[in-house]
Amino acid sequence: MRAIEFYMTPKGEVMLKEEGKPEHQLKETDYDFISSFLAVLEEFYPEAHKKLMEEYARSEKRRTYRDFLAVRRFVKCNMGNYDNTLDLDENWNFKFEFVSCPLRGECTGQGVICSPKFNSKLSERQLDVMKMCYDGKSDEEIAEELYITLDTVKNHRKNSFRKLSIHSMADFIRYANRNNLFNP
Known part of the structure; x- marks a missing residue:
């Protein structure tokens, strides 16, 4: 995936302008993009993901439509201005912007869907993987012992680094030692 700028049309539709590609409207049929987007939301912004699933629960029988509505809402609330600043980079990092909202102060998603909190807590599985990395x-x-694929090991490590704002195993070892992560 390439970096993306999102913006809303005057009619409220979400447009995507991916670097090097023509812009297009986000549609329910953008399955791969929408499912990847929601996976990032669930991992890094779980409160926003949960609230969106609650908001669109009435459409649960049409899962692709529900997921489309959830992604469209999240983009509208956090990245909907056309400002030539890329809103989503190639590593799925969001660049939030202040989006004026007529429901500000009244919306049940304020501070949860809009301006969501980043989840910096490692999951149990991420801790398992990072402990094994820490142990050398x-x-x-790791993949063999935990019955997971090599890609899953790499994804857990990458997501752990992102959550902790570190960039290498050396950084992680320093973090783990400083915070007594694995020492009683």
Whole structure:
């Protein structure tokens, strides 16, 4: 995926302008993009994800439509201005912007869907993987011991780094030692 600028049309439709590609309207049929977007939301902004699923629960029988509505709402609330600043980079990092909202102060999603909190807490599985990395095990050993794929090991490590705002195993080891993460 390339970086994307989102914006809303005067009629309230969400448009995507992906670098090097023509702009297009977000549609329910953009399954791959929408499911990837929601996976990032669930991992890094779980409160927003949960609230969106509650808001659109009435459409649960039409899951693709519900997911489309949820992504469209999240974009409208957090990235809907056309400002030539990319809102989503190639690593799925969101760049939020203040979006004026006629429901500000009345919306039940304020502070949850709009301006959501980043989840910096590692999941149990991420902790398992990072403990094994900390102990010097190879990705192959970790994958075999936890019955997961190599890609899953790499994704857990990448997401752990992102949540902790670190960039390398050396940074993680310093973080783990400083915070007594694995020492009683």
